[in-house]
Amino acid sequence: MGNQKLYKGSLQTIILKLLESNDKMYGYEITQKVKELTKGELNITEGALYPALHKLEADGLLDVEVAKVGNRLRKYYKLTENGTKETANKLLEMQEFLKTMQHLVNPKFSLE
Amino acid sequence: MEKKYEITEKQQAFLEDYIKRKKRFSNPEDLNELIDHLVTDFEHTGNGNISKYLADNSSFIFNFQGSxxxxxxxxxxxxxxxxxxxxxxxxxxxxxxxxxxxxxxxxxxxxxxxxxxxxxxxxxxxxxxxxxxxxxxxxxxxxxxxxxxxxxxxxxxxxxxxxxxxxxxxxxxxxxxxxxxxxxxxxxxxxxxxxxxxxxxxxxxxxxxxxxxxxxxx
Incomplete structure (x- = not known):
């Protein structure tokens, strides 16, 4: 498993990107989807996921929808209009960051 | 996601009662979210023993922060x-x-x-x-x-x-x-x-x- 600390600052971007491609998702589903997409390399803990989701909700980037599943209620998250715009910005930021890191760690392959 | 186990009504009632006794939420949405997370996780990873599952996850339950x-x-x-x-x-x-x-x-x-x-x-x-x-x-x-x-x-x-x-x-x-x-x-x-x-x-x-x-x- 890779160094989880390296992913820490990218959690919000990961959530936003997942919601962009999946319309609406619930907390547990997000953790499992990340595990599946990264083949177990990245494991988002519940302790980190929910505060991040609540922060995004409070910032108006996510909206909530509640649905009844069996005997319980499930809280689905989906992107708001602002959230969709912010996702594009965050992904752009992430690409810039990766490019910069590439310049730093592997200068030979990043000459433009 | 495939379920390994289907939670029984009795187990769910036990889980809900356990959370309500251990933690207070000012917003009912947070309680519902925690219950749903635990039930889903229990159905996917648990072995059917709800008491053990709750004991193993007590730290997450106590530290779960509402919105x-x-x-x-x-x-x-x-x-x-x-x-x-x-x-x-x-x-x-x-x-x-x-x-x-x-x-x-x-x-x-x-x-x-x-x-x-x-x-x-x-x-x-x-x-x-x-x-x-x-x-x-x-x-x-x-x-x-x-x-x-x-x-x-x-x-x-x-x-x-x-x-x-x-x-x-x-x-x-x-x-x-x-x-x-x-x-x-x-x-x-x-x-x-x-x-x-x-x-x-x-x-x-x-x-x-x-x-x-x-x-x-x-």
Missing amino acids: SKNLETSIHWKYQRELWQIFLRFFYKLKYLPYTFFTIFCLYNFFFHLHLQPKTLGFIIISILVILMIISFVLTYHKSKRIRKLTSFKHLFNVMSLPNLTLYAFTSLADFFKENKLLFLIYALIAFGLYISGILLIKNKRKQILEKHKHLLN
Whole structure:
């Protein structure tokens, strides 16, 4: 498993990107989807996921929808209009960051 | 995602009871979210032993942070922003301008043509504002406790903090208004505008919240 600390600052971007491609998702589903997409390399803990989701909700980037599943209620998250715009910005930021890191760690392959 | 196990009603009741005893949530949505997470995880990873599962996950349960704190601040400022937006609409949106002009016309006649005593004038204006305040109080109440506990519903009450401020300010400005009727008229116009905007906002938000959380009413 890779160094989880390296992913820490990218959690919000990961959530936003997942919601962009999946319309609406619930907390547990997000953790499992990340595990599946990264083949177990990245494991988002519940302790980190929910505060991040609540922060995004409070910032108006996510909206909530509640649905009844069996005997319980499930809280689905989906992107708001602002959230969709912010996702594009965050992904752009992430690409810039990766490019910069590439310049730093592997200068030979990043000459433009 | 494939389930390994289907939780029984008895186990779910045990889990819900355990969480309710161990943790208090001011927002029922947080409790529902935690229950759903644990039940889903138990069904996917658990071996059917709910007591062991809860013991293994006690640290997550205790440390689970609800959305309340961040969300409350955000909702408060969102409502305040929307209150101003509705208020300002009365002064620039073509659709609302007739109401504004009509109110100004009525207030002007009321202040300058009826020749009422300043005390009577003040009493009438304050009475109208108090009636509007009572209407807003009624709208921020719901018989269902679960609805009342929702962060978005709780904060409807705070929408009126700014309009109510104009009412409280009246006592300190009353003497000044006795000598300056025009300023009193402007005050009344702003106070009415804020109260009406607040009531419109509460009515609108209340409808949205009840629609969104109708599952809590069952």
